[in-house]
Amino acid sequence: MNSALRVLTVLGCSILLTFAAGWAFDLLLRRADARHPETPLWNLLRRCRHALQIVLLAALLKGAHRQIAWPPLQDHAAAVGRVLSLTLIGAGAWLMVAVASAVVESGYARYATATATRDPARLRRVRTQVTLIMRVVTVVVAVVAVAAMLVTFPSFRALGTSVLASAGIIGIVAGVAAQSTLGNLFAGFQIAFGDMVRIGDTVVVAGEWGVVEDITLTFLAVRTWDERRITMPVSYFTTRPFENWSRGGVQMTGSVFLHCDHRVPVDLMRDKAEEILHGCKEWDGRAWDLAVTETTPSTVVLRVIVTAKDPDDLWTVRCVVREQLVAWLAEKHPHALPRVLLDPAPGPGG
Template structure:
């Protein structure tokens, strides 16, 4: 009877204790989260329930599995102990990654809620995202290294390879030159404030918004919802346009090719009326001037300002459409004319 009850008590007791401790921790976090709604940290930490359960259960079983009294356990004690150790290391790394992600996300949420500068918020978001990726990578590397070192064979190999570590480092550095270049470029972008998540950029003639920045690549979402993925090293070695740097305000132009008889002053008044009825116009500046002439037309430029690149496109389209409608209805003579007949009194000569 004892041979049956002992393993049940050891294994079942470990599971029950784990569930009780995790339940207590979850309820405590829930109460703290309810008492302090101003910070989302305690609610985010509740995401660590599953890895915490695995850590506690693996730790309890690792310390008590040899008390089960089962012959199969005694015959394979070394293998079982090593397996539980590997699970414990992996679960601990999982728990650390989840906890660090919760802390970083909570800190960013509190900062974004109280900040007024949208550009600075995007900068902090880019930095914390890359920092979180670095922390995750470091934790994974340390966990994998610790798991490998639990094998005596790997310890011996590691000791013998220390002498050639310098040569291997040089070879690895040359082989991973591109990867390391992108890694350092990602850190440079994060802390050099070159480009941030949410910035409006023009890359290789494509206009879009920076959607994601990792340690190795950057994703730009274009206006037609395509995704352009580029190595981050591109942004440290090639010129690109960042329309959000220094402020999101934009200035745009609309050109009209009209007849020389076009009423420029009336067009100027009409442009002001259109902008006053346009909610996307920020009211900072506007103008309408003749910028060029040709033998048959004049070039009229309308200048408008908006709060960002998205609204600029909308304002330019509205100005273009409503000005053309007004000219057609009120001053159709101002539309450009193309001469298709020969002047009177001129006769074609045939040779």
Template sequence: MEDVLRPLIVIGGSLAITLFIGWAVDWLLRRIDARHPETPLWGQLRRCRLPLQVTVCTALLSGSYDKTEARVVQQHGSAIGQLLALVLIAATAWLMVRVSSAVVESSYFRYASSAHDPARVRRVRTQVTLIQRVVAAVVGVVAASAMLLTFPTMRTVGTSMLASAGILGVVAGVAAQSTLGNLFAGLQIAFGDMVRIGDTVVVDGEWGTVEEITLTFLSVRTWDERRITMPVSYFTSKPFENWSRGGTQKVATVLFHLDHTTPIEEMREQLREIVQKSPAWDGRNWNLVVTDTTPSTIVVRALITARDPDDAWAARCEVREKMIAWLRDTHPYALPRIATTPAAQPPQAAPDHDRRHDRHDHFARFEGGLHKDVPPAR
């Protein structure tokens, strides 16, 4: 009977203490969060309840499993102890990642709620995301190393590995040159303010919004809901357009190729009516000017200011559509025409044309008679 009760008391007691600690910590965090609602840290820390309970329960079992005196423990005590040590290391790493994530996220939310510059908020968001990934990677590497060191064979190999660490480091650096380059490029992007999450960029002729930035790649969501995944080293080695840097306000331009008889003043007045009714116009500026001319057409440029790249695109499409419809209905002669038949000759060209044909026929007759009168050579 004692062999059955002892394991139940040890395991049941560990579970009971774990549940009580989890409930007490959660209750305390709820009370603090209710008293200080302006600080989101306490609410974020409540997400750490599960890894905290796993860590506490594993720690309690690691210190008391040998007290059960069960037959399984006596036969496989070292294996059970090593298994509990591995679980404890993994649970501690999980808890550390959750706590660091809660601290970083609460700091970001507190900053975002008080900041008034969207560009700065996106910059901090990018840095926060990469900091979380770096912390998770470091904690994961340390936890994996600690778990490997729990095996006795790895401890004996550790001395020889340290002796050859220099050569292995050089070999690994050469082999992972592109990976390390992307890693440092990601840190440079995060803290160099080159590109941020939410920025509107143009890369390789594709227009889209930066959706995700990691330590190795960057994802751009295009206007047609496609995702372009690119290495972060691309943004540190090649030029690209960042429409969100320096403010979101943009200037939209529309070019019209029209006939020389186009009424520019009426067209300018029509553009003013279109712009004033457009919700995409931010009220800063607009104009219409002739920027170029060719033998067959003139180039008219309409300019409209907008609040952001999306409104600039909408304004460009709206002005182009309504202006073409207005020209088609009221001034169709202003639209460029393509000649499909030969041009008509002026009236005075006909006699000259006939005289040229007469001279040609006379020369032909003269040349034929000349060849006819000359006797053949002997």
């Protein structure tokens, strides 16, 4: 009975100490956040509270479980110790990732606050780098944690000796088998730090127009205009040409082509195009032009040049200009619309 009471006492005290430490940790962070509202680090670190509590509880129980003279526990002391060790390692890895994530996010938030209005393209580049760095850190910590867990099992320690003896052969086989994966991994680093493509960039890949939504270590997701997601390996962007409409700035210049009859009033159409652009809020006012760029036996080709502050607005401006010019021609100058002329075939005498 005394042994069982001792178990309950140790367990209860460990839980109380864990909750008290978590409460004190959260209180200190809230006070620090109130004193320094310009730094989001303290509020972000509050997310580490649960991981810290599990680490403390596992450490307390691991240090005290062997001192409890309770027969059922003593008979399984090795198994209990191993479970607590595994819990401690897993919670420690979780805590490390949470702390690293809070520090990185805090730095990015402060950088974003100072840079967002001056250089959005640079902000997207840093965001891409931060995302990939955090994923690398998570993978590394997870691999180390799994390796540390395996070392706690004696059978795996013995197996490790024989595995190391053939590490050269295994490394060659693994390198050949994972060649594609490793290529994508290094391509992910090249994209992150080579500033080739960033989260939020407007790109054209494989004939599809879309916005880069997510970049991982091996895959990149593009959201198309119709809400589809195109997922492709990051090595695609390091081995094939693609269009990046956000590279070097997001301002864009686009064109609208119209096929008209030879009798089209070009000067009046030019005045109408200017009127349409001045009434379109998406036009940034930088430049515009209308000119006849080509003629065919039945039509002339007119090209309207327009500008906008980003690809989305450019698409809207082009659609507005195209729609309103066609409607204006149909209403005011229907003779200027293209038509197919059919002449009757000449008779035998003609």
